[in-house]
Amino acid sequence: MASTEPVLEVRDLVKHFAVRRSGWFGARAIVHAVDGVSFVLRRAETLAIVGESGSGKSTVGRMIVGLTPPTAGSVHLMGQRIDQLGRRKMRPLRRHLQLIFQDPYASLNPRMTAGRIVGEPLGNFVTESAAERRDRTAALLSRVGLGAQYLDRHPHQFSGGQRQRLGIARAIATRPTVVVCDEPVSALDVSVQAQVINLLVDLQAEFGMSYLFIAHDLGVVEHVSDRTAVMYLGRLVEIAQTRALFRAPQHPYTQALMASVPLPDPTKPRLTLAVEGEVPSAIAPPPGCRFHTRCPHAKPVCRTEVPPLRVIAPGHEAACHLLSG
Amino acid sequence: MAARGHAADTPALRVRDLEVELGRGTRRVVAVDRLSFEVAAGETLAIVGESGCGKSMTALGVLRLLPGASARMRATELTLGEIDLLSLSPEELRRLRGDRIAMIFQEPMTSLNPVLTVERQITETLRVHRQLGRSAARARALELLHAVRIPDPERRLQQYPFELSGGMRQRVMIAAAVSCNPDVLIADEPTTALDVTVQAQILEVLLDLKRQRGMALVLITHDLGVVAQTAQRVVVMYAGRKVEEARVRDLFANPRHPYTRGLMGSMPRLGASQGDGPRGRLPEMAGTVPVLDRPAPGCAFAPRCALADARCTREAPPLVAFEDGHTAACWRADAVIEAAHGVD
Numbered sequence: 001m002a003s004t005e006p007v008l009e010v011r012d013l014v015k016h017f018a019v020r021r022s023g024w025f026g027a028r029a030i031v032h033a034v035d036g037v038s039f040v041l042r043r044a045e046t047l048a049i050v051g052e053s054g055s056g057k058s059t060v061g062r063m064i065v066g067l068t069p070p071t072a073g074s075v076h077l078m079g080q081r082i083d084q085l086g087r088r089k090m091r092p093l094r095r096h097l098q099l100i101f102q103d104p105y106a107s108l109n110p111r112m113t114a115g116r117i118v119g120e121p122l123g124n125f126v127t128e129s130a131a132e133r134r135d136r137t138a139a140l141l142s143r144v145g146l147g148a149q150y151l152d153r154h155p156h157q158f159s160g161g162q163r164q165r166l167g168i169a170r171a172i173a174t175r176p177t178v179v180v181c182d183e184p185v186s187a188l189d190v191s192v193q194a195q196v197i198n199l200l201v202d203l204q205a206e207f208g209m210s211y212l213f214i215a216h217d218l219g220v221v222e223h224v225s226d227r228t229a230v231m232y233l234g235r236l237v238e239i240a241q242t243r244a245l246f247r248a249p250q251h252p253y254t255q256a257l258m259a260s261v262p263l264p265d266p267t268k269p270r271l272t273l274a275v276e277g278e279v280p281s282a283i284a285p286p287p288g289c290r291f292h293t294r295c296p297h298a299k300p301v302c303r304t305e306v307p308p309l310r311v312i313a314p315g316h317e318a319a320c321h322l323l324s325g
Numbered sequence: 326m327a328a329r330g331h332a333a334d335t336p337a338l339r340v341r342d343l344e345v346e347l348g349r350g351t352r353r354v355v356a357v358d359r360l361s362f363e364v365a366a367g368e369t370l371a372i373v374g375e376s377g378c379g380k381s382m383t384a385l386g387v388l389r390l391l392p393g394a395s396a397r398m399r400a401t402e403l404t405l406g407e408i409d410l411l412s413l414s415p416e417e418l419r420r421l422r423g424d425r426i427a428m429i430f431q432e433p434m435t436s437l438n439p440v441l442t443v444e445r446q447i448t449e450t451l452r453v454h455r456q457l458g459r460s461a462a463r464a465r466a467l468e469l470l471h472a473v474r475i476p477d478p479e480r481r482l483q484q485y486p487f488e489l490s491g492g493m494r495q496r497v498m499i500a501a502a503v504s505c506n507p508d509v510l511i512a513d514e515p516t517t518a519l520d521v522t523v524q525a526q527i528l529e530v531l532l533d534l535k536r537q538r539g540m541a542l543v544l545i546t547h548d549l550g551v552v553a554q555t556a557q558r559v560v561v562m563y564a565g566r567k568v569e570e571a572r573v574r575d576l577f578a579n580p581r582h583p584y585t586r587g588l589m590g591s592m593p594r595l596g597a598s599q600g601d602g603p604r605g606r607l608p609e610m611a612g613t614v615p616v617l618d619r620p621a622p623g624c625a626f627a628p629r630c631a632l633a634d635a636r637c638t639r640e641a642p643p644l645v646a647f648e649d650g651h652t653a654a655c656w657r658a659d660a661v662i663e664a665a666h667g668v669d
């Protein structure tokens with residue numbers, strides 16, 4: 001069960017990427033990938049970040065684990081600011097913060113055996129004999145449903161689901177406090193997806209880790225998370241207890257997102273167009289509320305003023321001018 | 326060529342015992358195994374299953390567009406309206422594709438030509454099949470872009486695929502595919518790469534076009550939500566075979582194959598958190614979709630099936646017809662229903 005103790009906090013995170021536009025003169029442009037995102041992740045909690053592609057979910061995850069330096073803002077792990085720690089100072093904290101990727105293949109060294117892939121992260125923190133390490137590694141692999149026969153195999157000899165299990169084994173090897181899971185089941189077929197979701201849920205119950213669970217599938221998010229944050233074009237537009245958010249989404253974007261999901265129930269027809277158009281470019285995000293170009297309820301103020309994230313009910317925040325009391 | 330339009334009881338597309346084999350010798354894979362289905366004008370048939378079940382090979386087999394020289398297809402019947410596709414020469418087939426039967430793919434980038442403008446992508450088909458002049462073809466292309474609801478169609482005509490978002494590319498692909506008013510459109514995971522709000526838009530465009538033109542639509546997907554919201558009938562594939570077929574509402578009300586039931590159970594559903602009690606584990610099917618290079622004698626699903634008995638591993642179950650055209654290939658299809666009601 002989640003406690004209220006924060007283990008991870010991000011404050012006003014911003015990431016702007018400088019890019020060159022394609023075309024005649026390759027003019028410089030700024031991608032507003034993440035613009036002022038703040039939230040707290042509590043001990044043993046799963047906080048989901050959901051949103052369409054390009055909304056900045058992965059960039060938030062990458063800034064947290066130190067793969068992308070923030071343009072502004074800060075990241076705090078167990079009370080300590082970590083975004084400006086150098087590699088060396090980060091080392092003792094590193095084991096508390098792990099990452100699981102969508103495509104484990106890209107993140108696993110193809111020349112290493114499963115045993116080394118899983119054994120290595122903790123090897124950096126403890127001293128142990130070769131036999132001890134092998135036992136520990138075999139136990140880890142077996143915990144994620146991979147038998148000892150997999151110890152000496154290479155990533156390409158695994159199926160997609162098995163590779164994700166391997167990625168999970170590596171992430172939990174150090175008994176981390178926080179695991180950032182970036183679309184961990186998005187590439188998997190539904191039957192394998194269910195297996196991996198169950199594994200993640202079981203491991204959390206066993207080890208008390210906190211998950212920052214990034215995904216675009218609303219069904220998955222509703223199933224795994226305690227709280228859910230919704231992102232649109234680099235901004236957090238709504239955050240609440242998962243149950244409350246899915247019962248009564250408040251932000252027009254959250255409502256549109258939910259209304260767009262085709263339900264596996266032919267007696268509930270709902271292919272009604274929830275929202276027109278596509279997500280605009282992050283190079284020139286719309287002024288005011290970034291959703292105003294697609295929002296069915298937009299008023300003049302939406303085009304000029306950025307709606308701040310406001311508490312609209314206990315534990316429920318949303319950023320929309322319609323909701324300012 | 327046979328005249329357009331046909332007797333009311335002739336399906337737009339009829340496929341009997343389609344087989345697709347890939348590779349040879351020890352690498353031989355039976356990707357599609359004696360698959361039969363038909364789809365009527367104005368109807369949407371969904372083909373659903375996890376990856377590797379043979380959905381794409383079914384589509385390519387029907388169009389006789391199989392990859393590489395080592396791919397072989399066979400069928401006892403393959404008819405498009407009154408036209409026997411099996412007896413056509415490669416040249417005759419080529420003339421038919423894009424004209425009477427068309428296909429769209431998951432990633433339009435692979436089927437759009439990167440160096441042609443949107444206008445050329447669409448008019449190419451028209452000029453080949455309809456011998457339209459340049460300005461007539463252009464007018465028709467504009468009309469089609471309106472039909473797939475592309476904003477600002479005049480400007481889009483001059484753009485290249487890389488300048489378009491995934492959703493816009495898929496619209497262009499659809500416009501090109503329906504440009505000659507095909508009788509049958511096969512759409513292979515047309516929205517799998519798209520965000521959910523754009524998926525809803527594209528599905529609506531497809532269904533509208535189908536309604537307006539009376540096309541038969543074969544919609545291939547892995548998403549049971551898409552099936553429920555778009556199709557009238559559905560074929561569930563597993564390991565290259567049809568394991569169940571039914572009217573969509575019958576399939577969801579009363580799934581008869583354990584694989585279908587497993588798929589429905591393992592899918593996390595929107596709204597599930599609103600029930601009472603703690604969040605449970607998802608019902609799991611153990612194991613994974615089999616690789617098809619070592620076909621076992623029994624039911625391909627047996628190793629993952631909770632209901633499997635000795636006969637299941639020995640003998641492949643035939644497709645058995647139940648009420649209202651509901652068929653399932655499972656020795657224990659009745660036990661599936663009983664088990665479900667026992668739990669409910």
Ligand SMILES: Nc1ncnc2c1ncn2[C@@H]1O[C@H](COP(=O)(O)OP(=O)(O)O)[C@@H](O)[C@H]1O
Nearest residue numbers: 017019031033052053054055056057058059282
């Ligand atoms: N390294 C980068 N350089 C330039 N733009 C980037 C880079 N990484 C991400 N972006 C852009 O930042 C935005 C957010 O991307 P991302 O965080 O990957 O979104 P999500 O994970 O929600 O799909 C997108 O517009 C994306 O194109």
Ligand SMILES: Nc1ncnc2c1ncn2[C@@H]1O[C@H](COP(=O)(O)OP(=O)(O)O)[C@@H](O)[C@H]1O
Nearest residue numbers: 347356375376377378379380381382383392617
């Ligand atoms: N080019 C190919 N060569 C050999 N085997 C292939 C090829 N493409 C697909 N297959 C095999 O054919 C089977 C069916 O594949 P496919 O029709 O693509 O499945 P689906 O579309 O349902 O995901 C799979 O087992 C796959 O491994």
Ligand code: SF4
Nearest residue numbers: 289292295302320321
């Ligand atoms: S602020 Fe305005 S534009 Fe933005 S979601 Fe609310 S109503 Fe729509």
Ligand SMILES: [Mg+2]
Nearest residue numbers: 057058059183
């Ligand atoms: Mg991402």
Ligand SMILES: [Mg+2]
Nearest residue numbers: 380381382514
């Ligand atoms: Mg496919």
